Amino acid sequence: MYYDEESAGKEFSKYGFEFTFRLKKKEGDDFNWAMNLMQNLARYVFETGKWFEEFHFIPTNSPIRLDYDTNLTAIAFVLDPELGKIQTPHGEVQFLQMIGITTEEYELLKQNPKLAETEKLLHQLKLDNALLITDLDRK
Secondary structure (H helix, E strand, O other): OOOOHHHOOOOOOOOOEEEEEOEOOOOOOOOHHHHHHHHHHHHHHHHHOOOOOOOOEEEOOOOOOOOOOOOEEEEEEEEOOOOOEEEEOOEEEEEEEEEEEEHHHHHHHHHOOOHHHHHHHHHHHHOOOOOOOEOOOOO
16 A cells, blocks of 8 residues: 555555455456456546445446356445455545346435335345355346
């Protein structure tokens, strides 16, 4: 993490997060697309000054994997159930797990963008998928 001594002890920057992503592996899969997706989201944060927190969601404006026929066209975030958060000399770091969500799920969240609605959707997905592993074939 970047450290600026003059900023130490000042207001929380909101940038203390790292992305994680759990993907269902397919034979012969290459995960470069997932790293590109994470880099694009990091670029978004850097360029806009906006950040992500648990239960935020964002459209990807295309399928999350461009060269694959998938209904997943948005990402939601949850605190990674295994990594959680840690304290560092530079402040707290949250590990935010990215979860692919469908266009229909995204549209429902967009109509009612309260964090509780995202939490409810992710809780529902957890019933069949405890670690919220993103499956590109999920309908």
